[in-house]
Amino acid sequence: MNLHGLLPEMIMLAAAAVILLNGLCPRESVRRASQWLALAGLVAAFVAAWRLAAPGQHAGWPLWPLATFGSLLASGVGLLAVLASWNMPFKDQPTETDSAYRGEYFALLLCSLAGLSMMAKVNNLIWLFLALELVSMPTYIMVAAGRGQSAAQEAGVKYFFLGALSAAVYLFGFSYLYGFAGSTRFSTIAAAFHSALALGHPPAIALIGLLMVVLGISYKIAAVPLHYYAPDVYQGAATPVTAFLAFTPKAAGFIALILVFNLTGWQLSSSLAGAVPALLMALAVVTMFVGNVLALLQRNLKRILAYSSIAHSGYMLAALALGPALSPEATRPGELGGSSINGLSALLFYLAAYSLMTLGAFAVLIYLEGQTGAAEDFDGIAGLAGEHPLAAGCMAVCLFSLIGMPGTVGFLGKLFIVQAALAAHHPVLAVIIVINAAIAATYYLRIVAAMYLRAAATPLTVRRPALALKLSAAVATFLVIFFGLFPGALYRQSVAGGRSVPTVYSAAHWPGRSAKRTAVGMPGSARAGLWAN
Amino acid sequence: MNSLAQPILLEYLALGAALFAIGLVGFLARRNLILIFLSTELMFQGIIINLIAFSCYYQNTAGQSFVIFVLSIAAAEAALALGLVVLLFRRRRTLNVDAWSDLRG
Numbered sequence: 001m002n003l004h005g006l007l008p009e010m011i012m013l014a015a016a017a018v019i020l021l022n023g024l025c026p027r028e029s030v031r032r033a034s035q036w037l038a039l040a041g042l043v044a045a046f047v048a049a050w051r052l053a054a055p056g057q058h059a060g061w062p063l064w065p066l067a068t069f070g071s072l073l074a075s076g077v078g079l080l081a082v083l084a085s086w087n088m089p090f091k092d093q094p095t096e097t098d099s100a101y102r103g104e105y106f107a108l109l110l111c112s113l114a115g116l117s118m119m120a121k122v123n124n125l126i127w128l129f130l131a132l133e134l135v136s137m138p139t140y141i142m143v144a145a146g147r148g149q150s151a152a153q154e155a156g157v158k159y160f161f162l163g164a165l166s167a168a169v170y171l172f173g174f175s176y177l178y179g180f181a182g183s184t185r186f187s188t189i190a191a192a193f194h195s196a197l198a199l200g201h202p203p204a205i206a207l208i209g210l211l212m213v214v215l216g217i218s219y220k221i222a223a224v225p226l227h228y229y230a231p232d233v234y235q236g237a238a239t240p241v242t243a244f245l246a247f248t249p250k251a252a253g254f255i256a257l258i259l260v261f262n263l264t265g266w267q268l269s270s271s272l273a274g275a276v277p278a279l280l281m282a283l284a285v286v287t288m289f290v291g292n293v294l295a296l297l298q299r300n301l302k303r304i305l306a307y308s309s310i311a312h313s314g315y316m317l318a319a320l321a322l323g324p325a326l327s328p329e330a331t332r333p334g335e336l337g338g339s340s341i342n343g344l345s346a347l348l349f350y351l352a353a354y355s356l357m358t359l360g361a362f363a364v365l366i367y368l369e370g371q372t373g374a375a376e377d378f379d380g381i382a383g384l385a386g387e388h389p390l391a392a393g394c395m396a397v398c399l400f401s402l403i404g405m406p407g408t409v410g411f412l413g414k415l416f417i418v419q420a421a422l423a424a425h426h427p428v429l430a431v432i433i434v435i436n437a438a439i440a441a442t443y444y445l446r447i448v449a450a451m452y453l454r455a456a457a458t459p460l461t462v463r464r465p466a467l468a469l470k471l472s473a474a475v476a477t478f479l480v481i482f483f484g485l486f487p488g489a490l491y492r493q494s495v496a497g498g499r500s501v502p503t504v505y506s507a508a509h510w511p512g513r514s515a516k517r518t519a520v521g522m523p524g525s526a527r528a529g530l531w532a533n
Numbered sequence: 534m535n536s537l538a539q540p541i542l543l544e545y546l547a548l549g550a551a552l553f554a555i556g557l558v559g560f561l562a563r564r565n566l567i568l569i570f571l572s573t574e575l576m577f578q579g580i581i582i583n584l585i586a587f588s589c590y591y592q593n594t595a596g597q598s599f600v601i602f603v604l605s606i607a608a609a610e611a612a613l614a615l616g617l618v619v620l621l622f623r624r625r626r627t628l629n630v631d632a633w634s635d636l637r638g
Binding site: 140141151153154157172174182231236 | 546549553557560569580586593595596599602603606624633634635636
């Protein structure tokens with residue numbers, strides 16, 4: 001891959017730099033251009049990513065469809081996130097004066113999106129680490145500084161410290177993976193896993209490293225066991241930041257997990273190594289149940305959406321555990337529109353679907369955020385349908401999509417995961433997903449019922465309803481229905497991305513294995529002496 | 534690679550793991566925000582020792598260049614942590630994490 005392949009990220013980072021400078025301007029009218037600059041940068045990045053996604057680009061880079069999927073997702077959903085953040089920095093009191101960090105917020109947002117966009121383009125543990133941190137670091141600041149309330153600062157400190165802990169955990173895993181293979185290059189690590197698996201089972205150091213990486217990254221996707229921060233952080237952060245958090249770190253974490261499991265060649269079925277995919281499946285099931293059951297107990301809407309985001313991570317983890325293998329009866333690779341879809345394609349489709357529907361739901365909450373958090377709980381949105389029928393309609397559509405009602409993109413997402421589970425001969429998993437969807441329907445429908453069936457307790461006041469906010473909610477809702485009815489474009493991208501991941505190891509999939517590597521590599525005998533016994 | 538390399542590598546790895554474990558325990562047991570942050574730094578130092586040990590063992594520079602990146606990210610995290618700590622201290626006049634537990638549900 002040459003520099004041309006990094007064009008979307010370069011555009012985003014350049015826009016972030018311009019916004020930072022622009023945010024220093026003393027005149028407020030100039031600072032208000034930050035949003036427009038962010039929007040322009042993301043549109044340019046989306047166009048660049050779209051051009052890079054054309055067939056035939058970077059043919060020597062086997063994971064390129066996955067990489068362009070990440071870029072398209074980052075810039076496309078990022079556009080909606082910028083529209084939803086139009087009123088940032090969030091003001092808890094209408095009397096607060098405009099603060100100076102207006103520019104910084106959008107610069108941080110763009111940096112984080114650039115990290116997500118870069119995620120699938122890395123071929124080295126060092127770059128994977130840098131991309132993950134580029135995604136996370138700006139979000140820590142966005143949570144803590146996005147809102148003046150002490151709740152936001154509490155959320156920020158929790159998010160930051162646990163984030164640093166999770167970074168240390170997966171980095172420890174990276175150091176062991178490096179120790180296992182003797183190189184940080186993905187190609188060498190994959191080759192080392194391949195030869196170790198051919199001999200029997202990989203050494204303990206590789207498995208410990210792998211487990212710690214999964215554990216550390218499960219923080220980013222808010223999966224069990226590192227999920228418990230999510231409700232507090234989602235509740236405390238300003239709602240536009242929450243919307244951003246529900247999407248960016250999660251997408252980045254899942255792409256990183258795909259890359260990490262790709263190192264193992266998806267062949268961890270032998271005795272001891274088989275524990276890793278089994279553990280992944282178990283984590284997926286536990287995550288689903290924890291998210292959905294705890295969401296039933298919540299009154300605060302942002303907490304409900306936080307637990308729902310945990311549950312959706314569970315569905316996506318299940319898709320990840322199914323891996324890239326296609327069932328034998330599936331259509332041949334390269335032929336789209338077949339009846340079967342592999343787990344990773346289902347995961348990518350679900351990731352995009354989840355981003356759209358959760359962003360739509362949060363955009364409505366942002367729109368409604370009246371005086372002193374009026375839209376925080378069920379009472380806050382009671383009778384919404386009477387006063388703001390369009391907002392209630394958008395919210396209802398997004399919630400129906402989160403449930404998985406036919407006609408919405410959420411239905412197709414769940415359908416593909418269930419289909420992949422059945423094709424991989426995991427009927428129990430499919431049943432568990434359906435049961436969880438039914439549990440989840442309870443709390444989503446409770447929100448819909450509050451909006452449509454109850455009378456308003458207090459008249460809902462909408463402060464400064466920016467056009468951009470309405471637009472983000474409307475566009476997200478439109479896309480939820482549009483991709484639900486005409487999934488073609490999204491389906492093609494996610495199937496291409498999912499199928500680009502090889503199902504078995506082959507050296508041809510790792511173009512980076514050059515003479516340079518063997519020059520810095522170690523003598524094979526020394527490695528055998530340490531790890532092979 | 535001579536036969537002495539292996540025990541030395543294992544000792545360094547044990548040191549790295551011990552530092553990581555001490556940091557983890559400190560992270561969970563300490564109540565002061567600055568000490569919690571120092572515990573995460575300790576965990577990072579354990580990782581750095583791992584990387585350097587492997588780098589010496591394999592006679593390549595990948596681990597050492599990784600360390601440079603880890604150090605710079607850790608420095609950025611330190612700046613962020615101190616900023617957060619100052620922000621929190623101004624508001625509550627304490628650095629005890631138990632003072633920050635309003636968000637529950």
